[in-house]
Amino acid sequence: MSMPSSRWLAVGKEPSASFRLTLTILSFLLPIGVWALVSYVPWIWHPLIRVSSPGDVAWFKSGLLVEREVFAEENAKAVKAGGHAAEGSPANPVFLPAPHEVARAFYSAFQTKPVLRGDLWLHESLWLSIKTIVLGFTVSSLFGVPLGILCGAYPPITRLTEPVIDFVRYMPAPAFGALAVAVLGIYDAPKVAIIVIGTFFQQVLVIANTVRRHDPALIEAAQTLGANRRQLLLRVILPSCLVDLYNDQRILLGWAWTYLIVAEVVGVSSGITFFINQQAKYRNFENVYAAIIMIGIIGLMTDQGLAFIGRRLFPWQLHPPSKITAFFKWLFPAKVIEA
């Protein structure tokens, strides 16, 4: 980890493994550090005053947040009138909870009872969102992957389909919201449809592009070994792109998550988006942050999980150890974790 400072920023040089890990951890710790500074150091930002005792200001209540100028003004008025000044301490706006509050919310959000009858608990909301994503992504892949492969392997199919796909791709998926509700009703179907529309067209283009990059030398080798056209597609082109296709799917799954948030406000609002909107309405911003971060964690874990599975599915690749493995090896230097 000790590196001569002159080599810290050597152009194009990868730092050593341990130093890389330090940087990875820092990339998370730095923003959290800034957040903690803003939250816990009273003279950084803190544009409001949280009233602790209202004194003689009529409309102040204990716990009320008021702007610094208003607080000073009202206190001046109260003192002038011969009353007691209100007391309070600097505070941040309600939409910026402190890190420990958000951390606590990771647990307490699951315990927060739904306010209205029929509303869902957080874990139910999350599960609903995951189901929507999985269903939408599966439906899109069922059509998008085969079509993409055909486009990549056979140029005439590309010429036939890609112009119109390129055209539709530029129409934002949420624009189809009203249409989806009209056709598919207000519940889960239009949400799945938005994710399918948002993913499918990109998917065809991305997959086709990957398949198109196959190595023509391998095709020629297979031809001299007697492979016919069907065998070329199924036994050469497809397996040669398999790793890249798998990684494409990982990236596309990430895109599907971005469409989820839009999809969930279509028709009857539901899932994690509904939870976030609802908590924001009740001004439980620590729950809002917790839910947003949870989406990030679910996404990262799915991606790393798929990467882990990928390394076992495609044993012919020479892999560098993944960041997660490196992290656990760093945490437990003994032979606790098998690579």
Add this chain to the structure above:
Amino acid sequence: MNSLVQSTDYLRQEPAVTERFQKLKQRPVVLEIQRLGRKFRGKNGPVTALHNISLKIHRRELVCVIGPSGCGKSTLIRIIAGLDEPTSGRMLVDGKETSGPCPERGMVFQGYTLFPWLTVKRNIMFGLEMGGMTPTDAEGKALEWLRLVALTKFEDSYPSQLSGGMKQRVAIARALAPNPRVLLMDEPFGALDAQTRAQMQEHLLEIWRNVDVTILFITHDLDEAIYLADRIIVLKANPGEVQEVIEVPVPRPRRADQFNSREFLATRRRLEELIHPRVDVPREKLPIVRLTPVGDDVE
């Protein structure tokens, strides 16, 4: 070069060598090419890459094709493999006209072209399975081939785990497994270092002794061509034409110590004359200017 070599004509064959070539030419013709031509569309009209190439290659013969860069030797072998189409002429294998890629004409490429997602064994099984062989039979045959190229230990390795020479041995086994009539090799050892290259040449001759196959081998390495070939076809560029066919007088079996033999050096001299012809025009002197001052003591 010493005077002994200069006075030797490579055409003067020993009676034993003459007899060997007479026997060779009595063998059936496996691959025949008749007046083959290939034109490419260029910016300034058509470019003739190959013009009127005719050759006959006999059973179990090893023929090398050599020529300056741009003489179309790669185009020639790609046409024979069926990966490119000639604009004129025809090609016969065992007297029957053919075209298009076919396992009867196996090919080994310079870039190995092993399937990276298949193990060494399954790479060799590929051609057999394409030919309709059951996986069990194909596996048995693949293992035999692995023994021949001495890679039995690596049957379950992936190509990325092998060295260049080992990869090329797998590629040779893969091309030979479906029993081709002709094995086409397009500068197969071009990417290997000198030592591995020498080993591979020896290895190829060893394999060829054990297999009934006719080999057409492209190279730009003169020593490689003489060491391997029965006959060397010398092409010339613009347009690509057969310049000369050389019957290599070096006796078989070939050994590394023959590199300095009279026949070897004579053949090499002839090849050099053909490929790098001496130009009588005095070469323009390069204006060399000393850029860094050098003291008299090191001059």
